[in-house]
Amino acid sequence: MGVLTRAIRNISRRKMRALLVIIALGFTMAIMISVPAGIVANQEATQNLSANYDRTVSQMEQQLTLIECTNSSSSTSSSSGGPFPGGGSFPGFGGFGGQTNYMNESIVDAISSISGVEAMAPIIEVPEGITTRTFASPYGGRTFTFNASSYTIVGVPLNSSLIDNYSILPTNITAGRNLQQGDTEVVVLSLNNTEYFGVGVGDKVNILGTNFEVVGVHGESDSSGYVMGRASDIGNLYMNITNAQTVTGHKGEISTLDVYAENNSATLVSTIASEISSMFPDLSVTTEQSQLQTIENLYNSTLATNESAISQTQTVAFQEIIISVLATCLIVLFVMLYTVRERTKEIGTLKAIGFSNWNVMNQFMLEGILLSLAAGIVGIGIGSMAAPTLSGLLLPHMSSFIGSTFGSSGRSFGAGGGRFVSHGAFGVGAATAVLSPELMLLALGGAIALGALGSLYPAWRASRTRPAEAMRYE
Amino acid sequence: MGKRKISALAGLNLQVNKGEFIAIMGPSGSGKTTLLNVLGCLDKPTSGKAILDNVDVTKLPEKKLCEIRRNKIGFIFQTFNLLPYLNAVENVELPMESTKKSNSERKKRARELLEMVGLSGREEHRPQRLSAGEQQRVAIARALANDPAIVLADEPTGNLDTKNKFEIVRLLGKLNIDQGTTIIMVTHDGQIATHAERILLLNDGKITKERQGILLTKKKLMCPYCGDKIQPSDERCPSCKKRL
Numbered sequence: 001m002g003v004l005t006r007a008i009r010n011i012s013r014r015k016m017r018a019l020l021v022i023i024a025l026g027f028t029m030a031i032m033i034s035v036p037a038g039i040v041a042n043q044e045a046t047q048n049l050s051a052n053y054d055r056t057v058s059q060m061e062q063q064l065t066l067i068e069c070t071n072s073s074s075s076t077s078s079s080s081g082g083p084f085p086g087g088g089s090f091p092g093f094g095g096f097g098g099q100t101n102y103m104n105e106s107i108v109d110a111i112s113s114i115s116g117v118e119a120m121a122p123i124i125e126v127p128e129g130i131t132t133r134t135f136a137s138p139y140g141g142r143t144f145t146f147n148a149s150s151y152t153i154v155g156v157p158l159n160s161s162l163i164d165n166y167s168i169l170p171t172n173i174t175a176g177r178n179l180q181q182g183d184t185e186v187v188v189l190s191l192n193n194t195e196y197f198g199v200g201v202g203d204k205v206n207i208l209g210t211n212f213e214v215v216g217v218h219g220e221s222d223s224s225g226y227v228m229g230r231a232s233d234i235g236n237l238y239m240n241i242t243n244a245q246t247v248t249g250h251k252g253e254i255s256t257l258d259v260y261a262e263n264n265s266a267t268l269v270s271t272i273a274s275e276i277s278s279m280f281p282d283l284s285v286t287t288e289q290s291q292l293q294t295i296e297n298l299y300n301s302t303l304a305t306n307e308s309a310i311s312q313t314q315t316v317a318f319q320e321i322i323i324s325v326l327a328t329c330l331i332v333l334f335v336m337l338y339t340v341r342e343r344t345k346e347i348g349t350l351k352a353i354g355f356s357n358w359n360v361m362n363q364f365m366l367e368g369i370l371l372s373l374a375a376g377i378v379g380i381g382i383g384s385m386a387a388p389t390l391s392g393l394l395l396p397h398m399s400s401f402i403g404s405t406f407g408s409s410g411r412s413f414g415a416g417g418g419r420f421v422s423h424g425a426f427g428v429g430a431a432t433a434v435l436s437p438e439l440m441l442l443a444l445g446g447a448i449a450l451g452a453l454g455s456l457y458p459a460w461r462a463s464r465t466r467p468a469e470a471m472r473y474e
Numbered sequence: 475m476g477k478r479k480i481s482a483l484a485g486l487n488l489q490v491n492k493g494e495f496i497a498i499m500g501p502s503g504s505g506k507t508t509l510l511n512v513l514g515c516l517d518k519p520t521s522g523k524a525i526l527d528n529v530d531v532t533k534l535p536e537k538k539l540c541e542i543r544r545n546k547i548g549f550i551f552q553t554f555n556l557l558p559y560l561n562a563v564e565n566v567e568l569p570m571e572s573t574k575k576s577n578s579e580r581k582k583r584a585r586e587l588l589e590m591v592g593l594s595g596r597e598e599h600r601p602q603r604l605s606a607g608e609q610q611r612v613a614i615a616r617a618l619a620n621d622p623a624i625v626l627a628d629e630p631t632g633n634l635d636t637k638n639k640f641e642i643v644r645l646l647g648k649l650n651i652d653q654g655t656t657i658i659m660v661t662h663d664g665q666i667a668t669h670a671e672r673i674l675l676l677n678d679g680k681i682t683k684e685r686q687g688i689l690l691t692k693k694k695l696m697c698p699y700c701g702d703k704i705q706p707s708d709e710r711c712p713s714c715k716k717r718l
Contacts, residue, residue: 002571009559349555352516353569353616354544357536468517471551 003359007366010339021335022375025328029379031390032324033435033443035317037383038391041433042313046306053299057292063167065118065261066288067273069111069280071101102253107280111259114275116268121168121258124155124241126248128208129196151193153207154236155244158183166260170238176201176216179238187212188238190219208247212239264289313395320394325450328372332454336368340462347462348470361463368455369448376447380440391433483508483519483679492623495650495657495689497670505679506660507628513658514547514626515539527623544572548617548655552629554609556601562588562612563597569619587615591645607638614645618655625649627659631666640717643669647689 011018108122129150134143156168160181163169169178170188179188187205189197194217199205203214218238245251259276261269269287277285340347347360383390435443483505490496500506511517512524515531523530531542543549548569556565566584575583588597591611601609610630617625627646631639643659643666650657650671659670667673671690675683688698697704697711697718710717 006559013559345555346557349551349557350568351540352514352543352549352551352555354540354572354620356540356572359572466517468511471511471516471555 003363003366007363007370010363010367011370017335018371018374021331021371022378025331025372025375026378026382028324028327028331029376029443029447030382030386031394032321032328032446033379033383033439034387034390034433035320035324035394037387037433037435037439038395039310039313039317040436040439041388041391042306042310042395046303046310049299049302049306053295056295060288060292060295063288065264065269067259067261067269067276068286068288069103069107069257069259069276070255070284071103071282102250102255103257103283105252105254107257107283108254110279111257111276114272114279116262116272117259118262119162119166119260121157121162121166121260122241122254123157123168123256123258124153124244124248124250124253125236125255126153126244126250127151127235128153128248149235150196151190151235151237153244153248154238155241155248156238157241166258168258170218170236173216173218176214178216178218179240183215184240185210185212185243186215186239188216188218189214190236191217192219192235193217193237207237210243210247212243317395325446328375328450329454332368332372332451333457335371336364336455336458337461339367340364340458343462344465344470344473347465348467348473351465351467352471357463360465361459364459364462365452365455368459369451372447372451372454373444376444379447380435380443383435383443387433387435483512486522486676486680488674488681490624490656490658492656493650493654495647495671495687496659497667497673497687498658498660498676499662499664499667499673500676501662504676506662506676509676510626510628510658510660513624514549515542544569545620546623548619548622548625550610550613550617550625550627550630552632554601554606554613554633556609556612556616558601561598561600562593562604562615565601565612566615566619569616573620583619584615587618588612590618591615605638606634607641610634610638610642611645614642614649618649622655624656624658627657629661630659631661631663639663639666640669644718650689651693 105122108120127149130147133148134145158179158181194200197205199214201214204211205214261272273285273287498506512519518532524532563584566587567580570580591614593611631642646657647669649655661667668687670687673685673687674681695704699716700714702713704711708718
């Protein structure tokens, strides 16, 4: 029978009291560890932002000759629930909020006559399988409702010179092969598409009443569907543009015309863009170069906002942690003071049979530490489940989305693995507050330290009890 | 107590020889428990000395007093004061915790003591499952855990029925005879006090009377009732059949 066994038995004598104390302490501990987890998540998110920006810029710099033409006269009235003006699309879902207008592919011939144009890739993107979806922000559990497509049919020209020289096809083929010149009635699916259709490489898939053979699978699945700052092909399936126009009922139509200049001279690109605009005033003409500038401005603004928010968050977090520490110590102090008073006679008996002041103090400090340690374990359990919610409630929010300069066509993006990110949707990456092993160990260490601190005075009081007086206590 | 000074003990002089069994009697408030607390190093007198084995314990620091309580003194209380969350063996082991004995040695000694007080088979029972008499026996065993030279018993039979009272006091007498343990017992019960060797009457903090108890006669191997010879192991007098 040692002091540890006695301490455990004493705590378990009053099971309900011990349970209530442990739960109360557990919540304060959960707050103590969720707040730092939230800070770390915010910092990680900002790092993600920078990493995403670097990656996107790197991709965009490979496409500085690109001029993108879409039909700017799309309706915005059908935007339903999406958080972005003009509808726009939600990265990763290939969602849509507005109505896509298509162009007659005859504009290809007209634009080809412009001096300095080296190549053109007419593309059609048609979202299908429209459903209403709910997205939960990793911060504070806010939800957004929007219309999203289950998949997007992307028809690209399978011309070997385009395929070899420009990024019009998806990158990162994970099974099978990519599309190639001459392919017809075949399709390359995304990983999400394979789950949606329940097919794999070599299988036949029925798309809008026509059977296609799956020759390849591209990309990585993102279950949250929320991907910031990088090209997202999650819902896109690729096929020959002629097949795409036929199955979607858009024969002779395209949604985007990518025009490539002979070189990446800013003047030439700008000139071509101007000429296209003057030939077709209804077209929305954007250059990769101007997008790059827009994104850089947006990134700098977002970064500054986030850094300020992080700084503010840290101040608030520090105050909240101090309050939690104090609350923990006070709870332990009062509980142990009550316990010492309740067991005054027992203390007198222990001293009468030869227990020293140190033995008595040891006993009560150990009980306080054990209570606190149990609370620490409960706190880790609560924190593991509720850290995102707790940190969302307790910390100032970082802005998740900064601005939206989606093209008014509301087109979904991601046609081609090398294509750039949706315009302007730069925000914090989705870093969820989680408890790392280091944080858990820190929580346990903190629990022991706070238990010792809180029970120090009561244990000292117990050790100083005069046995003769204690024996008379009722 | 409060603003008025009350003398619990006043000019008391007491000498206890090794191996004696003393009963201290007196009305409520006469200073019996205070005397026991001073003798047991639980309290210090306002003036005077308490000398144990030629050492004045009133001048010792708390650490030394704690060692004396652990090694030289055993306590038996009226309300038993067993720890309710420990079983009989664990309660008896408690005073041995700060000694150099190993776990197994402590357990063995505890079981031997419980057997000696007649509680074989009840070692794993917690106090709630023991009768009052059995609890007091556990308390006696606990008091003997570190082989003390002195056992101080504060109204050890106060919470017991008649049958158990006499069994307990006889047990203390047996311990005194068999092991030579010095016993100082405080009681207000005259019949119980009779079983000691010397009976001291305490009144207003002073010893006012002294008489002999039947244990003295038993130590002389004579029946205290009929005067016939008896053996140390006799539970009843072979002549008058009275319980010794």
